[in-house]
Amino acid sequence: MPDMKDKYEQLNQVIAELKDQPGALMPVLQRAQGIFGCVPMDVQKIIAEGLGVTLSEVYGVATFYSQFRLEPNGKYTISVCLGTACYVKGSQKVLDRLSEELQTPVGKTSPDGLFTLNATRCLGACGLAPVMTINDEVYGRLVPDDIPGILAKYREKEQA
Amino acid sequence: MDIYRAHVLCCGGTGCSSSGSAQLIERFEEKIKENGLDKEVKVIRTGCFGLCEAGPVVIVYPEGTFYSRVKVDDVDEIVTEHLLKGRKVQHLVYSDHATHEQNANKGLAEINFYKHQHRIALRNCGVIDPENIDEYLAFDGYKALEKALTSMTREQVIDEILKSGLRGRGGGGFPTGLKWKFAAASVADQKYVACNADEGDPGAFMDRSVLEGDPHAVLEAMAIAGYAIGASEGYIYVRAEYPIAVKRLEIAIGQAREYGLLGKNIFETGFDFDIKIRLGAGAFVCGEETALMRSIEGKRGEPTPRPPFPAVKGLFAKPTMLNNVETYANVAQIILHGADWFAAMGTEKSKGTKVFALGGKINNTGLVEVPMGTPLRTIIYDIGGGIPNGKKFKAVQTGGPSGGCLPAELLDTPVDYDNLIAAGSMMGSGGMIVMDEDNCMVDIARFFLDFTVDESCGKCAPCRIGTRRMLEILERIVNGKGEEGDIEKLENLAKTIKATALCGLGQTAPNPVLSTIKFFRHEYEAHIRDKKCPAHHCQALLNYVIDPEKCRGCTACARVCPGGAISGEVKKPHSIDPSKCLKCGACMEKCRFGAISKV
Numbered sequence: 214m215p216d217m218k219d220k221y222e223q224l225n226q227v228i229a230e231l232k233d234q235p236g237a238l239m240p241v242l243q244r245a246q247g248i249f250g251c252v253p254m255d256v257q258k259i260i261a262e263g264l265g266v267t268l269s270e271v272y273g274v275a276t277f278y279s280q281f282r283l284e285p286n287g288k289y290t291i292s293v294c295l296g297t298a299c300y301v302k303g304s305q306k307v308l309d310r311l312s313e314e315l316q317t318p319v320g321k322t323s324p325d326g327l328f329t330l331n332a333t334r335c336l337g338a339c340g341l342a343p344v345m346t347i348n349d350e351v352y353g354r355l356v357p358d359d360i361p362g363i364l365a366k367y368r369e370k371e372q373a
Numbered sequence: 374m375d376i377y378r379a380h381v382l383c384c385g386g387t388g389c390s391s392s393g394s395a396q397l398i399e400r401f402e403e404k405i406k407e408n409g410l411d412k413e414v415k416v417i418r419t420g421c422f423g424l425c426e427a428g429p430v431v432i433v434y435p436e437g438t439f440y441s442r443v444k445v446d447d448v449d450e451i452v453t454e455h456l457l458k459g460r461k462v463q464h465l466v467y468s469d470h471a472t473h474e475q476n477a478n479k480g481l482a483e484i485n486f487y488k489h490q491h492r493i494a495l496r497n498c499g500v501i502d503p504e505n506i507d508e509y510l511a512f513d514g515y516k517a518l519e520k521a522l523t524s525m526t527r528e529q530v531i532d533e534i535l536k537s538g539l540r541g542r543g544g545g546g547f548p549t550g551l552k553w554k555f556a557a558a559s560v561a562d563q564k565y566v567a568c569n570a571d572e573g574d575p576g577a578f579m580d581r582s583v584l585e586g587d588p589h590a591v592l593e594a595m596a597i598a599g600y601a602i603g604a605s606e607g608y609i610y611v612r613a614e615y616p617i618a619v620k621r622l623e624i625a626i627g628q629a630r631e632y633g634l635l636g637k638n639i640f641e642t643g644f645d646f647d648i649k650i651r652l653g654a655g656a657f658v659c660g661e662e663t664a665l666m667r668s669i670e671g672k673r674g675e676p677t678p679r680p681p682f683p684a685v686k687g688l689f690a691k692p693t694m695l696n697n698v699e700t701y702a703n704v705a706q707i708i709l710h711g712a713d714w715f716a717a718m719g720t721e722k723s724k725g726t727k728v729f730a731l732g733g734k735i736n737n738t739g740l741v742e743v744p745m746g747t748p749l750r751t752i753i754y755d756i757g758g759g760i761p762n763g764k765k766f767k768a769v770q771t772g773g774p775s776g777g778c779l780p781a782e783l784l785d786t787p788v789d790y791d792n793l794i795a796a797g798s799m800m801g802s803g804g805m806i807v808m809d810e811d812n813c814m815v816d817i818a819r820f821f822l823d824f825t826v827d828e829s830c831g832k833c834a835p836c837r838i839g840t841r842r843m844l845e846i847l848e849r850i851v852n853g854k855g856e857e858g859d860i861e862k863l864e865n866l867a868k869t870i871k872a873t874a875l876c877g878l879g880q881t882a883p884n885p886v887l888s889t890i891k892f893f894r895h896e897y898e899a900h901i902r903d904k905k906c907p908a909h910h911c912q913a914l915l916n917y918v919i920d921p922e923k924c925r926g927c928t929a930c931a932r933v934c935p936g937g938a939i940s941g942e943v944k945k946p947h948s949i950d951p952s953k954c955l956k957c958g959a960c961m962e963k964c965r966f967g968a969i970s971k972v
Contacts, residue, residue, distance in 0.1 A: 235689055236651070238671035243613070243652060270672075277673040277830075278654030280613055296575035297770065297806045298732030300820055334657070336614065337578035339732035340388040340425025340739060351391035 223248050224256065228263035237264060238274055242281055251282040287322040287329040289367055293345040296335025303356075304343035308332055310357035311345075314364055327371060328364075377415040379456060381405075382432040384499060386421030386585050387578070387617055388739075389428035393445065394418075397429055400445050404452040414456055420586015422499035423740040424486050427467055432499075437480040441467035469758075489756050491718070492742045493726050494542075494579070494702035498586030503621050506628040509589040515634050517705035521597050522642045525708075530601040531557055534704065536712035538724030543569055543660070543697030544775065544801045545877070546723075546790040552694055555684035556602040559692035564604035566595050567688060567695040569665055570611035570618070573657040574773030575824065577804035579728040580698035582740055584611065584618035587702065588625035592648060594696075594704035596635065599646040602694050607648040610665050613655065622650055657774075657828035661876045662687075662695050664830065675832045676876035697802070699728055719745030723789035731757050733806035734764065746787040749779070753807060764809035767908075768892070772801030774821045774828075775881030777888025778814060797888040799881070813910035814893040815900050819847040821885035829878065836879030839870040843886060853913040855901035860890060909971040912956045916972055921946035923968035930960035930969065 227244045231237040241260055246252050252260075252275050261268040275281045293299075293308040308319065308330075317323040317330050338344045341353025352363060383389075383398045401416045422430045427441030431451070438461050440451065447465055454460045468475040469485050481487050492498075501508035509515075521530050535550025556564065568591060572580040584591065595607045611619055626648055629635040637645045651669050658664045659674040666688045668674035687693025703725060707715045716724045723745040729752060732738050736758030743752060749769060753759065760766050768778040771788075777798035779786070786792050790800050808817065822844040831837045843866050846859050867883030874880045890897060899905045906914040919930070919939075924946040931939040931947060938954040941947030949960070949969075961969040 236669050236671035239651070239654060239668065240671075243654065273673050274671070277675075278656050280655035297773070297804065297820070298576045298738070300575075301733045301806060301808055301812055301817075334573065334614070334655070335575035335578070336387075337572075337581050338388050338391045338425075339576055339578060339730065340428055341391055342732065342738070344391070353391060 220248050221259070224259060225263065228260065232264050238266065238271065239278075242271070242275060246281060249285075251285045253283055287327050288371075289327060289347050290329045290331060291345060291347050292331045292333040292336075294334075294336045294338070294343065295332045296337075296339065296342075298335070298339035299343040302342040304345075306357050307343050307345060307355050307360065310360045311364075314360055327367070375412075375415075377413060378435075379414045380434040381414060381416045381451075381456070382419050382434065382499065383416065384420070384422045384428060384430045385418035385503075385617070386425070386428075386498075386582055387615070388421065388425035389430055390617065392428050392442075394429040396445050397431065397443060397448060400448040401452065404448055405456065408452060408457055410452070410456055417502045418504075419500060420498040420503050421495075421582035421740060423490075423495065423582075423742075424467075424737060425740070426736065426738040430467075430499075432481065436461070439467045439479075439481055439484065440465045485758065486737050486739070486741070486756055489747070489751055490742050491726050491744050493706055494583060494590075494699050494728050495586070495740065495742045496706070497590065498582055498740075501587070503586050503588055504624050506589060506625065506632060509587070513705075513709060514589055515593050517708035518593050518596050518600075518634065519640055521600055521708055522640045522644055527557060527601050527603065530597060530708065533708060533712045534601075537707045537715040538712075538719070538722075539700065539703055539707060539715065540723065540790060541697060542699035542703075542727065542802070544574075544772065544799070546800060549696060549700055552684065552696070553598060553601050555682070556604075556692055556694035559685055561692050563606070563689075563691045564602055565688045565691055565693040566599045566602065566604045566607040567666070567669070567693055568595055568607065568609040568701060569660065569662070569695055569697045570609055570615075571653045571660045571665060572612060572615075572698070572802060573660045573828075574775075574802045574804045576732045576770075576806045577730045577773060577802045579730055579740055579803055581612075581615050581618050582728075583698050583702045584615065585621055588618075588621045589629065590705060591622075591698055591701045592625055592629055592635065594701035595648060596639065596646045597704055597708060598694060598696065598701075600644055602692075604694070605645045605647070607646065608651055608669055608688065609648060610651045610653060610659070610669055613652040619650065619652065626650070656830070657824075658830045658876070658878050661878055664876065665695065666693060673830070675830045676878075678875060699803070720787060720789045720792075722791055727788070727800070727803055729788075729803045729805045731805050731807070733770075734760055734809040734812070735807040736761050743788075745789045748785050748787050750784040752788065752805065753784070757807065760807065760809050764811065766807065767810050767812060768808045768814065768817075770798075770806040770808065770817065770885075771804065772799040772881075772884070773804045774824050775799060775877065775884055776801045776804075777884050778808070778817060778892065779888070780892040797884075797891050799884070811908055811910060813851070813906050813908040814889045814896045815847065815906075816851050816908075816910055818886045818889045819844065819851055822847055822882070825878065825882040829882075833873075833875035833879060835870045835873040836875065836882065839866055839874075840879070840882050842866055843870075843883065847886070850897065850900045851906075851911045851913065853900070853904050853911075855897075857901065859901055860894070860897050864890065915956065916951050917949050917954060917956065917958070917960060917969055918972055919947050919949055920968045920970065921948075923966050925966055925968075927965070929963045929965070933959045933963045935959065 322329045431440040539549040540546045664674040664676040683693045728742045926944040936955040
């Protein structure tokens, strides 16, 4: 695939650009995830070789931080805020409803590969509690009954 | 500089951006141009105004008219009525929760939410355009840095901070001046100044608002700190979850370099200082100072034992001085106005002001900055506007996962570092979540332990294993399987974890449990002994019942019940079979006669 080759090219450029600055591993992983959407093992191997660190060190960092993914997300990532302000206003029920509607446990991707369902830490939009985001779109002051309508919007878009 | 007759300030903070302020700004600019007002009226995207509840917020100056929850469709009316004809749009003006007063002639300072506040750290938030360094400069920006560099010795700068009584706003409350003094005393070829912007406490968002609304205040303070301790490099470690803050910091750093306020030979004094940004990647423990430094080094964010303290051996094994965003936001003001000015505010041991993020069951969700020593009651009722829907106040949670829940009896506590600790909670970074009668305190304790278990880095056994055992006991209790002796077991585990965990995360993790046991022991006992949840929150411990007196037999509940648990004849009282009931509450929402209740 030509575009994959292009991505590896980009990764090597990032490594070359950052490898001499102290503490380069995290920024390289972040940029790599920006390029590939996740940081699978083969990408980690290239980073380890490029930066001259062991693969276990790269893997250790990639799995320590919750933002690094080893597998790709669905097309739409749903993040339901479980910060305190959202929790006391019922965000758990919103999350449960999503899990039910999508037939997908929290942290996983729906069978059709369309949605990844995540519970997330405080998004800082406490004034809109309870809050969720679908990619960059923010939905606030939610009740569980809002969920089917919101999901339908995305499903329709996919069918169109 | 161009002079405009009116300014439209639109909040561009995360809260208001999430409710569509970017589209508002676009529309304003479009409409203003359409009406030929673009030479007379200027639209400015500011940082957070604080009153997130009312977002998106728009303020029109010179009148200071405060419009709330503005929609794109409202823009035309504001432009044609207010900006063109000078008539305020009454129905869009903010209405005070407490007084229900909607008065277009009331300025910002007269609104209850703002009346009791005193803004130092937030002084420029919602006032200036954070992406324009000239606006910061117009508000005395970088004057403190100039003063420090050109007229003060390093010792004088440190002394001023020390005398001001400023304490770390990230939660620990360690005297900032002492930290600077220790770092200044270390001898090394390279030292670092670092800024902790890894705001992880759920429900706290003051650091983000400062970064989004006034990024230069942090840069200026870091440069002053660099001069004071003898460092030429700074790092800001900011959460990747705050994209707007990161972008504005990048812009601010670029502009400061361009103006020669960062870089080489600042103010031609021979002082060099520059700042780099590092992004977090979603690990709460990285708010702990040693873990944060490991993360900047590109490693797993695990804390290391102290000593050696960062002031001796920190980032890249060099002396490092780390302060929190809000702490830095006070520094330039202290240098400009003097330590005595700052120390005149607050209580004996806690000086100045503190920003709190009010959230949860409260009318005015948002950011408030009040002098230290302001009673909880003033913050929650006078500024926060009290509890919505006529519910009863139950507790206020301060200090996030490290803090505790305080009951109504303690509402008159003046808020400062020491009083909160004495009351069984802590300041933390300033999250303040209000809970009402519907919130179960055992479940809240479980919620926080669930958080800590998830975020424990796993390095030390007391935190890794101990918090998990506590969570298991709490889960048992909320599921109706609590046993006699569970409370004592929790207390015992809590004591051990507090005494033996490696870092602040573990040492404070049991606090939410201990404080809820202290003030709401009866709720724990009701769960364990009577198998009842007094707040009717824990699903395993509640039943839905139909009051036969009120039930009209309309069958609405039976039709909506997904489990087929409701039976009865038409026009006769229905009943719920508890063995089939899924406790989803759908019946209760459907009933028009208020016949269904939780017991």
